[in-house]
Amino acid sequence: MFPAVSLDVAAALKTLVLTLDLVGTFVFALSGATAGVKRRLDIFGVLVLSFVAANSGGIVRDLLIGATPPAAISDWRYLLVSVMAGLLIFFRYPKVRHLKNPVLVFDGAGLALFCVAGAQKALVFGLAPWAAALLGMLTGVGGGVARDVLLSQVPAVLRAEVYAVAALAGAAVVVMGHVLGLPSGPMAAAGAVLCFGLRMAAIRCDWHLPVARTPEEPEQEARDGR
Amino acid sequence: MFPAVSLDVAAALKTLVLTLDLVGTFVFALSGATAGVKRRLDIFGVLVLSFVAANSGGIVRDLLIGATPPAAISDWRYLLVSVMAGLLIFFRYPKVRHLKNPVLVFDGAGLALFCVAGAQKALVFGLAPWAAALLGMLTGVGGGVARDVLLSQVPAVLRAEVYAVAALAGAAVVVMGHVLGLPSGPMAAAGAVLCFGLRMAAIRCDWHLPVARTPEEPEQEARDGR
Amino acid sequence: MFPAVSLDVAAALKTLVLTLDLVGTFVFALSGATAGVKRRLDIFGVLVLSFVAANSGGIVRDLLIGATPPAAISDWRYLLVSVMAGLLIFFRYPKVRHLKNPVLVFDGAGLALFCVAGAQKALVFGLAPWAAALLGMLTGVGGGVARDVLLSQVPAVLRAEVYAVAALAGAAVVVMGHVLGLPSGPMAAAGAVLCFGLRMAAIRCDWHLPVARTPEEPEQEARDGR
Structure with missing residues (x-):
């Protein structure tokens, strides 16, 4: 009665997307927990x-598009995955902290997944293409911004290497595919690959975005890395 | 015609809840105003x-559950109570600042009231039990986090004694009562008493949550209390 | 068939309001970009x-009144104007940074426009008069607060001269006109003029709001202007 094959494919895709989303959540949670342990927060x-x-x-994306309550507080798996990552870091920090490269790779993967998923959700809620691209980027970088604000630091994304630009590029691919009527699955994959590739290249080649020339000395806070 | 007794009880309960809510608002407003005076903000x-x-x-709880506009900007009493507390601290700071113990007791009472009320409101809006418990905790601790972020400090709740855990415990009692179908009034009272008791015990016994062991030195910001 | 004259007037008014709103956006974006260049953020x-x-x-006003998605992500002109202002500052900072007085004047104009527009939108969404006045003020000062929080600074509006009070006064005029049933156009103009005038007078006369007397020394962060 049902077209079993396409149902299977749809179910498999849905499972894939959820898996990738939870992997992204786990990786970003690792980064948050690591920052917290470094600042000596309690458990x-x-x-x-x-x-x-x-x-x-x-969460901010969902508030902006009116999708309340946000997915993070309507699906318990996001909380579970976040807490598991936090406990892992809390109890295994001396061992985990040397794994800088794996963390950067996973973080790039999380960024790629989130920017694509964020742009798609914004399109589903009827936002204009340019706004969907922005919200995809916000989905990717928002967590890191909130983490840094809570730690009373200028968000790293505002002064670090090519990070938000990679997220914006990935989200833009998804949005352009939508505008041109291309199939969403392959475009999502292309967007994620582009974002991930840009991010990895930026790390490997030490790419930085330009800083404005200013005649005055940088302020103290800027110099000591805060 | 109307069942006068139960109406009276309901009205009395409602008045009680509103009174407690406003007392909690007043106490938390005192803490915000005190922090502002210490940092030499203007009036x-x-x-x-x-x-x-x-x-x-x-407010954040209401945004997350889609209850707009939030209660704090649809009922003028919350503004009035907050402003009164702020003026009291502003003009009487030299006298009030020695009252550390009373403020801690009131703050514990505010925490107890807010975590219970927040969990109940989230349940009314149909959130899952685990999310309602989280939102109850958020209602209790969110104000202090926002206060500290505005003052460019790492939120005290992230590194202080047993505070958020007390709020989570109080909210969890309310949620468990809801799941088990127990009457909400007594469970709210039990949750508030548990939260308040935990908080008072944590202050008296100087309870702290564990901090991860890290081989490296704490960062400068951590050491000087920021 | 249509009452051509009043339509023309309405269209002209709408164009005027949009123009003023975009001018305010541009000016506030200049202030944000300048702060970012000073802290040596990348582009x-x-x-x-x-x-x-x-x-x-x-955006915060729109979230609080339930107007999702907010205007800033449903009308592309706000993004365009913000980006243009940011690029101007980024590439012309050495020349622009001496223009302190013009920037202060434009900033005052932006404040006047935003507090009036914010109060009107809140009234349209059915908020109580006192809440509409608060939200008008929030519309005017919220951007500066978010800018300073991202830069890990105590928001200037909490300790600077008469700024938020001017926005509150302008918004209050709009709200009082609404309560008294006066025509909205002239009241909006009066509110904007009052806010702008108060702000300019505060700058010229170096008005400050009082600070509470505290027996203790100010904290280090307060003294060095953070």
Whole structure:
């Protein structure tokens, strides 16, 4: 009675997307927990930073498009994955902290997944293409911004290497595919690959965005890395 | 014609809840205003911090569950109470600042009231039990987080004693009562008592949550208390 | 068939309001970009600060009154104007930074436009008069608060001269006109003029709001202007 094959494909795709989303959540939660442990927060603070770093981008996106309650507080798996990542870091920090390269790779994967998923959700809610691209980028970078604001630091994304631009590029691919009527699955994959590739290239080649020339000295806070 | 007794009880309960809610608002506003005076904000800044510390938790909760406009800007009493607390601190700071113990007790009472009320409101809006417990905690601690972020400090709740855990426990009691179908009034009272008791015990016994062992030195910002 | 004259007037008014709104957006974006360049953010960070400083007040207002998606992400002109201001500052900072007085005048104009427009939108969405006045003020000052929080600074509006009070006064005029049933156009003009005049007088006469007397020394962060 049902077209079993396409149902299977749809179910498989849905499972894939959920899996990727949870992997992205886990990786971003690792970054939040690591930052919390470094600043010597207690275990509750570390878990809060895990959840905030992993879910803030999606929560703000959902608030902006009117999708309340946000997915992060209507699907328990996001909380579970965030807490697991936080506990892992809290109890295994001395061992995990040397794994800088794997974390950067996973973080790039999380960024790629989130920017694509964020743009798609914004399109589903009827936002204009340019706004969907912005919200895709916001979904990718929002968690890191919230993490840094809670730690009273200028968000790294505002002064680090090519990071938000990679997210914007990935989201833009999804949006252009939508505008041109191309199939959404392959375009999502292309967007994620572009974002991930840009991010990895930026790390490997030490790409930086330009800074404005200013005649005055940088302020103290800027110099000591805050 | 009307069942007068139960109406009276319901009205009395409603009045009680509103009174407790406003007392909690007042106490949290005191904490915000005190922090503002200490940082030498002007009178407007002090009043803003009063309002933010007292109402941010509830406002964010209402945004997340889609209850717009939030109660804090649809019922004028929350503004009035916040401003009164702010003015009291602004003009009587030299006298009030020695009252550390009473403020801690009132703050614990505010926390207890807010976590219970926040969990109940989230349940009314149909959130899952685990999300309602989280939102109850958020209602209790959100104001303090916003206060500290505005003052460019790492939120105290992320590194202080047992505070958010007490709020989570109180909210969890309300949620468990809801799941088990127990009457909401007594469960709310039990949750508030548990939260308040935990908080008072944590202060008296100097309970702290564990911090992760890290081989490296704490960062400068962590050491000087920011 | 149509009452051509009043239509023309309405269209002209609408164009006027949109123009003023975009001018306000541009000016606030200049302030955000300038702060970002001073802190040596990269070009992406500077553009983010432009957008945030210009649009956060309106976005938060729209979230609070339930007007999702907010205007800033449903009308592309706000993004365009913000980005143009950010690029101008980024590439012309050495020349622009001496223009302190013009910027202050434009900033005052932006404040006047935003507080009036914010109060009107809140009234349209059915908020109580006192809440509409608050939201008008929030629309005017919210962008600057978000800009400073992202830069890890205590928001200037909490400790600077008469700024938020001017916005509150302008918004209050709009709200009082609404309550008294007066025509909205002239009242909006009066509110904007009052806000702008108060702000200019505060700058010229170096008006400050009072600070509470505290027996203790100000904290270090307060003294060095953070």
